[in-house]
Amino acid sequence: MARRSLLATALGLLAAPAIVRAQGDAPIRIGEINSYTAIPSFTLPYRNGWQLAVDQVNAAGGVLGRKIEVISRDDAGKPQDAIRLAGELLNEQKVDLLAGAYLSNIGLALSDYALQNKALFVAGEPLTDALVWEKGNRYTYRLRPSTYMQAAMLVEDAAKLNAKRWVTVAPNYEYGQSAVKWFKLLLALKQPDVRFVAEQWPALGKIDAGATVAALAQEKPDAILNVTFGPDLTNFVRQGNTRGLFEGRGVVSILTGEPEYLEPLGDETPDGWIVTGYPVTSVTDPANRAFITAYQARFNELPKMGSVVGAGLIRAIVAGIKQSGSVATEKMADGFANAGFDTPFGKASWRGIDHQGTLGTYVGRTALRDGKGVMVDWRYIDGADALPSDAEVRKLRPA
Helix, strand or coil: CHHHHHHHHHHHHHHHHHHHHHHHHCCEEEEEEECCCCCHHHHHHHHHHHHHHHHHHHHCCCECCECEEEEEEECCCCHHHHHHHHHHHHHCCCCCEEEECCCHHHHHHHHHHHHHHCCCEEECCCCCHHHCCCCCCCCEEECCCCHHHHHHHHHHHHHHCCCCEEEEECCCCHHHHHHHHHHHHHHHHHCCCCEEEEEECCCCCCCCHHHHHHHHHHCCCCEEEECCCHHHHHHHHHHHHHHCCCCCCEEEEEEEECHHHHHHHHHHCCCCCEEEECCCCCCCCHHHHHHHHHHHHHHCCCCCHHHHHHHHHHHHHHHHHHHHCCCCHHHHHHHCCCCEEEECCEEEEECCCCCEECCCEEEEEEEEECCEEEEEEEEEECHHHHCCCHHHHHHHCCC
16 A cells, blocks of 8 residues: 555656646637727727737747737627626636727726736727826736827927817717817917817717717817717718818827728828828838738738737737746736837837836828828827826826
8 A cells, every 4th residue: 555655646746747837838818808899990900910919929939938829809899898708708718817908998997807806907909098097007008109198299290280279079988088188288288378169079989970060160260189080080071071170270180090090081081180190001111011011911901000009919918928927917917017029110118107008109191192091291209208207107197
């Protein structure tokens, strides 16, 4: 009996390394949640982007000797669905971290869930600054330039319009409210005599474009801030063109230069709007060209901004995991800080002070070329150059 016990113990010790090896070789699982059916114009190219990046990372050997696997879910644009899916991914699918989200209100809901459940959440698209400032927490990181950053990138050109009377139109939820707040504040710092004389707040996806245009025109503004996107943007532009709202007025428009929102405008694209976006047909830098070439070879189409976000998100997560040396949540929560990563737009990093990514974006003007909307006179602005000082961030991020 003693010999049998010793033999069993010895066999168990011999078998243990194989078990450890099997666990160590298991894929690192990312639980990804996004609004695929609610906002397909952005999220489907975004999915292509992360799929391409996952394949590239795995072909290069993965991270920490393990492959990357993404378990994806559709929240249908509903925060309550996103929370339910986060629970399923963590508790049933046993993912190592959560990622994704498109709408700002969903991003905030997932961030709070991550805090309550001590799970890492890496947001790709949600732009509200509350995600990393007022409601920021150690378990949440965010990749894209925020509403503050987008506004900061635009105000220099906006101030050059020397317009005194401004009106705004934005979707009535967290993203729109945050974008208008920061644009008004930052423009007033550059142009103290500016006045915002009217605001329109249509429900997301339900704009009454004719009534909105009429209400803005009634105020006889010198310039307009537009924050609508997607079908709301298309309807707003169509009614604005028909009613002459944009004639003789400067327009500053967040996100409108992104291909997923610019392309549907077609020959209705207004001329000369100051926009943030992605001039995919004219960029020439090596990082962009390599990404565009690989994306076209895989999907037989040009990438969109969503594609950039999807690819950048995977690369940024991989860099954070590599620097953390582990997928243990507490180690990643600290270990992502200041990790550098490659994106289709070039180098970026995770800021330690607020967990904001330094990915930048392009600022330019809209133009019509051969019946299509394009960005012209563009320049790239590094995200690190569009953020407030560390002292200001400490005031904005009480946690």
